[in-house]
Amino acid sequence: MLHLASETASGWLPNAAAHLNEVLLDHAHCEKKAAGAAVKLLFSYPHHRFLQEPLAELAREELEHFQQVLGVLDERGVRYETIKPSPYGMALHGLVRRDEPGRLLDLLLISALIEARSCERFQILADGIADAALADLYRSLLACEARHHGVYFDLAACLVDREDSEARLDELARAEAEIIARPCEWVRMHAG
Amino acid sequence: MLHLASETASGWLPNAAAHLNEVLLDHAHCEKKAAGAAVKLLFSYPHHRFLQEPLAELAREELEHFQQVLGVLDERGVRYETIKPSPYGMALHGLVRRDEPGRLLDLLLISALIEARSCERFQILADGIADAALADLYRSLLACEARHHGVYFDLAACLVDREDSEARLDELARAEAEIIARPCEWVRMHAG
Numbered sequence: 001m002l003h004l005a006s007e008t009a010s011g012w013l014p015n016a017a018a019h020l021n022e023v024l025l026d027h028a029h030c031e032k033k034a035a036g037a038a039v040k041l042l043f044s045y046p047h048h049r050f051l052q053e054p055l056a057e058l059a060r061e062e063l064e065h066f067q068q069v070l071g072v073l074d075e076r077g078v079r080y081e082t083i084k085p086s087p088y089g090m091a092l093h094g095l096v097r098r099d100e101p102g103r104l105l106d107l108l109l110i111s112a113l114i115e116a117r118s119c120e121r122f123q124i125l126a127d128g129i130a131d132a133a134l135a136d137l138y139r140s141l142l143a144c145e146a147r148h149h150g151v152y153f154d155l156a157a158c159l160v161d162r163e164d165s166e167a168r169l170d171e172l173a174r175a176e177a178e179i180i181a182r183p184c185e186w187v188r189m190h191a192g
Numbered sequence: 193m194l195h196l197a198s199e200t201a202s203g204w205l206p207n208a209a210a211h212l213n214e215v216l217l218d219h220a221h222c223e224k225k226a227a228g229a230a231v232k233l234l235f236s237y238p239h240h241r242f243l244q245e246p247l248a249e250l251a252r253e254e255l256e257h258f259q260q261v262l263g264v265l266d267e268r269g270v271r272y273e274t275i276k277p278s279p280y281g282m283a284l285h286g287l288v289r290r291d292e293p294g295r296l297l298d299l300l301l302i303s304a305l306i307e308a309r310s311c312e313r314f315q316i317l318a319d320g321i322a323d324a325a326l327a328d329l330y331r332s333l334l335a336c337e338a339r340h341h342g343v344y345f346d347l348a349a350c351l352v353d354r355e356d357s358e359a360r361l362d363e364l365a366r367a368e369a370e371i372i373a374r375p376c377e378w379v380r381m382h383a384g
Contacts, residue, residue, distance in 0.1 A: 032234060035251075039231050042224060046274045053262055056255045059227075063248045063255075070245055082238045 002116035002149055003169055006177035009192060012121075013128045019187045020134065021078045023125075026188045028069040028080060030118065033089065034148075035062035037111060045104060050158050054151050061144055072137065086191035089114070091179045095172060101159050108159065109169050112152035113176045114190070119145035121189055194308035194341055195361055198369035201384060204313075205320045211379045212326065213270045215317075218380045220261040220272060222310065225281065226340075227254035229303060237296060242350050246343050253336055264329065278383035281306070283371045287364060293351055300351065301361050304344035305368045306382070311337035313381055 016023045038059035045051055073080055092114070096106040122142035126135045156165040184191035208215045230251035237243055265272055284306070288298040314334035318327045348357040376383035 029238075032248075035248075036231055036235060039228055039251075039255075043228060046221075046272075049272050052272065053259055056224075056227075056259050056262075059231075060252045060255045063231075063252045067245055067248050070248075080238075080241050080244065 002119060002146065003112070003153070003173050004116050004120060004177070005170075005173040006181065008120060008124055009181065012187075012192065013124050015187045016121075016125065017129050020129065020131065021073075021076060022083070022187055023189060024069060024073055024076070024134075025078060025080065025083055026085075028066060028073060029083065029085065030189050031062050031066035031069055034111075034114070035059045035066060037107075038062065041104075041107065048104070048159075051155060054155060058148055058151055061148070065141060065144070068137070068141075072134070084186060086184050086186070086188035087182065088179055088188070088190035091182075092172075092176060095175055105156055105159055105165065105168060106172065108152050108156040109165070109172050110176075112149050112156065112169070113173060115145045115149040115152060117176065117180060117190060118142075119149060194311060194338065195304070195345070195365050196308050196312060196369070197362075197365040198373065200312060200316055201373065204379075204384070205316050207379045208313075208317065209321050212321065212323065213265075213268060214275070214379055215381060216261060216265055216268070216326075217270060217272065217275055218277075220258060220265060221275065221277065222381050223254050223258035223261055226303075226306070227251045227258060229299075230254065233296075233299065240296070240351075243347060246347060250340055250343055253340070257333060257336070260329070260333075264326070276378060278376050278378070278380035279374065280371055280380070280382035283374075284364075284368060287367055297348055297351055297357065297360060298364065300344050300348040301357070301364050302368075304341050304348065304361070305365060307337045307341040307344060309368065309372060309382060310334075311341060 038055045041051060042055055042059075070080060092110045096110065097103055119142045122138040122145060126138040126142065129135055129138075153165075153169070156169070159165070180190060181192045230247040233243060234247055234251075262272060284302045288302065289295055311334045314330040314337060318330040318334065321327055321330075345357075345361070348361070351357070372382060373384045
């Protein structure tokens with residue numbers, strides 16, 4: 001369903017559970033970046049009418065999640081501040097082709113994969129952490145991430161033949177599986 | 193209340209009323225740009241915690257308005273496409289100072305003025321056009337624009353003393369009054 005080519009390694013959960021505040025802070029930035037990426041597509045591709053409504057809707061939801069996570073940070077007394085991102089997003093964007101429609105297709109499919117990976121990680125957190133309120137938050141958000149994965153996947157299939165889109169998704173998913181497994185010195189939502 | 197230094201000239205309404213489809217198309221872009229400007233501030237000033245929630249909320253509302261206006265364009269059979277913007281936004285942004293906190297103060301106050309001008313124009317359209325459904329749309333949106341004006345005005349007063357903020361707002365409002373009155377060859381939400 002999520003088109004991921006790998007499962008998260010078993011070592012990620014205990015590391016994340018031991019640094020939940022840092023994971024939450026990273027998560028807040030991820031929600032904001034997800035909204036930013038959708039808004040950027042609205043501006044980069046104004047001539048693609050089919051993108052406008054779904055991505056506006058998606059950006060609104062990501063901003064709402066950002067606000068929710070900010071609220072949790074406040075409750076936990078965690079200061080919202082910038083942190084070093086994992087190299088995941090930049091590595092994925094390095095795979096984007098330059099020419100259209102390849103470029104837009106890749107941007108849509110990479111967003112689909114990021115949403116899928118977030119969904120998988122939220123499931124792992126929801127099932128694996130002791131904090132029931134936080135587990136509930138992740139459970140509520142993972143359904144949205146799965147839906148957003150579907151939104152990007154469907155938009156990609158509006159741009160090119162579904163077969164071509166799925167073939168490229170397979171390629172990018174294999175690359176994503178390698179990138180997410182790379183060691184990272186900090187615990188992050190999207191790092192090994 | 194809205195801190196505008198001028199009223200819209202009487203010639204704007206008949207021109208707008210004669211080109212409502214073009215005004216709506218411009219309006220759709222304005223809503224998207226308003227959302228984009230708020231999201232951009234979230235990324236440019238992550239260390240200003242006080243901006244994050246209000247601007248995320250505001251961006252969500254602007255995106256919702258964008259979707260609403262897209263729906264109206266569809267109903268009227270108007271194709272959503274790019275159009276030449278009025279020179280208003282660029283002229284206002286030319287007034288932004290380079291050094292902080294002047295830069296952020298100016299960005300907040302300019303957004304406050306753009307929201308105020310939108311509010312004033314929506315009121316003129318709501319009162320002056322024959323299309324009742326469209327008048328209702330403008331009436332519903334103008335309340336949000338007035339509220340957004342207040343959001344930006346209050347954020348500016350979180351950044352510097354309210355007195356300093358109001359003094360700069362007066363300066364910028366006088367400049368805005370001159371800029372909005374400049375002749376423009378197309379009918380636009382923000383043009384003379």
